[in-house]
Amino acid sequence: MHNTGDVLPASAAVPSCPGPRMSELRLGAVNLDPKDVAYVRALVRLFAHTEKLNWIYADAAPYHAVVADAGARAAEPGFFAGFDGVVLSLGHTPGASAADTVAFPIRANEFRDWLKMRQDSLLDGAFAADVPVPVVAAGNDTAPGEAAGSAGAVAALAYTSQLGRRYKLRRWPGPDLLRGDPGAMRMATFMSRNALSIAQLAALTGQPEEACGRFVATLQGAGLLVEIVAVADQPERQALPARPIVVNAPVMPPARQGLMASLRRHLGL
Amino acid sequence: MKEYKLLITGTMGAGKTTAIRAISDIAPIVTDVVNHDSSVDKARTTVGLDYGMLVLDNGDRIRLFGTPGQARFDFLWQILARKALGLVILIDNSRPDPLADLAMFLDGFASHLETLPCVIGVGRTETHTTTTLDHYADALEARGLVFPILPVDVRQRADVVSLIDTLLGQIEAGMDLDL
Amino acid sequence: MIDIDNIPATLREAAQRAATACLAEVVGVTAVVIATVDGFDLAAAFRGNQDATRIAAMASSISAISSVVALEAGLGSFKSVTINTDAGFAIVQAVPRSDIELVIHVIADGDAILAQSMHRAGVMARILAGTET
Numbered sequence: 001m002h003n004t005g006d007v008l009p010a011s012a013a014v015p016s017c018p019g020p021r022m023s024e025l026r027l028g029a030v031n032l033d034p035k036d037v038a039y040v041r042a043l044v045r046l047f048a049h050t051e052k053l054n055w056i057y058a059d060a061a062p063y064h065a066v067v068a069d070a071g072a073r074a075a076e077p078g079f080f081a082g083f084d085g086v087v088l089s090l091g092h093t094p095g096a097s098a099a100d101t102v103a104f105p106i107r108a109n110e111f112r113d114w115l116k117m118r119q120d121s122l123l124d125g126a127f128a129a130d131v132p133v134p135v136v137a138a139g140n141d142t143a144p145g146e147a148a149g150s151a152g153a154v155a156a157l158a159y160t161s162q163l164g165r166r167y168k169l170r171r172w173p174g175p176d177l178l179r180g181d182p183g184a185m186r187m188a189t190f191m192s193r194n195a196l197s198i199a200q201l202a203a204l205t206g207q208p209e210e211a212c213g214r215f216v217a218t219l220q221g222a223g224l225l226v227e228i229v230a231v232a233d234q235p236e237r238q239a240l241p242a243r244p245i246v247v248n249a250p251v252m253p254p255a256r257q258g259l260m261a262s263l264r265r266h267l268g269l
Numbered sequence: 270m271k272e273y274k275l276l277i278t279g280t281m282g283a284g285k286t287t288a289i290r291a292i293s294d295i296a297p298i299v300t301d302v303v304n305h306d307s308s309v310d311k312a313r314t315t316v317g318l319d320y321g322m323l324v325l326d327n328g329d330r331i332r333l334f335g336t337p338g339q340a341r342f343d344f345l346w347q348i349l350a351r352k353a354l355g356l357v358i359l360i361d362n363s364r365p366d367p368l369a370d371l372a373m374f375l376d377g378f379a380s381h382l383e384t385l386p387c388v389i390g391v392g393r394t395e396t397h398t399t400t401t402l403d404h405y406a407d408a409l410e411a412r413g414l415v416f417p418i419l420p421v422d423v424r425q426r427a428d429v430v431s432l433i434d435t436l437l438g439q440i441e442a443g444m445d446l447d448l
Numbered sequence: 449m450i451d452i453d454n455i456p457a458t459l460r461e462a463a464q465r466a467a468t469a470c471l472a473e474v475v476g477v478t479a480v481v482i483a484t485v486d487g488f489d490l491a492a493a494f495r496g497n498q499d500a501t502r503i504a505a506m507a508s509s510i511s512a513i514s515s516v517v518a519l520e521a522g523l524g525s526f527k528s529v530t531i532n533t534d535a536g537f538a539i540v541q542a543v544p545r546s547d548i549e550l551v552i553h554v555i556a557d558g559d560a561i562l563a564q565s566m567h568r569a570g571v572m573a574r575i576l577a578g579t580e581t
Contacts (some may be wrong), residue, residue, distance in 0.1 A: 171410045172418050174403055185417070189438035192415040193386075204442075259273070260437050263327045267292065267430045298520070300512035302485040303549065307451035316486050317512035343488055372461040
């Protein structure tokens with residue numbers, strides 16, 4: 001299904017986006033699971049902020065590009081018949097160009113690199129035209145969408161956690177990502193020393209799982225995380241400092257909780 | 270009663286003594302002497318150690334040790350780092366090459382930093398902007414290290430407390446977690 | 449304030465003469481380093497390979513910590529401290545001067561006599577304290 005609120009007749013030509021006179025680039029999705037749509041939406045939004053990219057996620061045509069899975073062309077032939085924008089294929093898709101293919105599940109850094117590459121080509125005039133981009137109907141990327149996208153990104157990460165994925169920081173986040181938020185600092189601190197799932201992060205930091213999921217999505221979008229698959233699912237580990245990969249939700253020994261709490265009280269925290 | 274140790278190191282003039290003074294429950298013991306190094310505009314310098322203490326409500330004590338900042342005193346770094354709970358590295362961003370300063374301490378404490386929780390506090394980031402916090406993160410990432418990097422003014426007690434709070438978070442995160 | 453780069457030549461020369469003479473004349477002494485209180489070596493005399501820079505830094509640390517001990521104990525100013533070991537001893541001796549404080553570090557092996565070495569360290573300190581610049 002074409003991922004918008006309406007289902008288009010198979011014969012309808014889906015307008016691709018005319019060349020951008022303004023700098024906004026519209027990305028849609030075809031035949032993706034809702035959780036993947038949510039993830040793509042979240043990544044587009046993140047990179048728009050962190051990488052200053054021109055892409056927005058669009059729920060409805062016109063599009064400059066769409067993200068499609070391997071079965072999209074068979075499932076939505078009408079869409080592709082009339083679409084001459086860019087198609088980013090997820091995973092191996094017969095006939096798809098290597099430049100417009102990223103691995104599936106989507107890796108944030110690969111997706112970011114593709115967005116940058118395609119932005120450069122589009123804004124350099126690959127689709128040159130002096131026609132304004134149609135005004136987008138309200139509601140595509142507004143607050144409810146944001147909430148849904150965040151929830152979707154969290155759901156996507158929770159899903160990947162079920163696959164045994166753990167996340168560890170490879171680099172301390174900048175002030176723009178931490179924003180002076182003590183909760184974010186706490187999460188980042190734990191992730192700087194341990195590979196943790198979202199559930200584990202929530203258990204350790206006392207932050208709600210949704211907040212942890214949003215934060216992990218933010219860090220992932222910024223390319224700051226190393227994803228670790230649990231040993232049971234994948235024999236090869238990525239290189240890490242000598243720390244055990246925590247499998248079950250960890251609990252801090254009470255005595256040490258006491259020392260930290262006592263010291264914080266003493267400092268007036 | 271149990272005793273623990275927190276160590277504060279960093280370049281000369283970065284504020285190690287000031288930081289300890291800001292939070293210590295006792296008047297800090299300092300071993301500073303006249304500075305004869307004209308390359309640093311400072312009248313006195315620590316050549317032994319600074320010592321402060323926090324006495325917790327259950328009687329446990331946290332000993333605060335400040336090291337000399339110059340590389341020629343690195344033998345003291347090794348001695349003072351033994352059995353420390355955590356390490357704060359204070360860097361003065363106004364110095365000619367603060368990243369080289371950071372490298373000196375990362376090298377000097379390298380064997381300890383494989384497991385020792387650590388926080389980097391960078392002073393004078395507002396007035397000296399050539400080296401940014403991202404640069405420090407770059408430097409750590411190049412060594413495969415991930416430590417919190419905080420802008421601080423150690424003359425402000427709140428900043429020192431924030432630094433220690435972050436270090437406590439590192440200590441908590443680095444403890445062996447029960448399954 | 450005198451900095452390390454412009455310590456008067458007369459003081460440096462006096463320090464070197466004192467260190468060399470001590471090494472030559474006192475049985476068992478294996479190294480003499482004379483340094484500023486913040487750990488810069490001024491003069492040194494060794495038997496064998498030793499690191500004057502390192503010894504100077506250590507001497508200044510020991511001197512500084514010892515000064516604090518003396519102060520905390522209400523015992524006045526630090527004068528000297530002796531480190532007894534299995535194979536010898538080390539003496540750190542303060543040299544009080546108004547322009548630049550110095551410390552003398554004497555390292556001796558098992559052949560040395562402690563009292564003799566301590567006496568010599570004190571003599572060197574008096575000489576250097578009175579050296580005019």
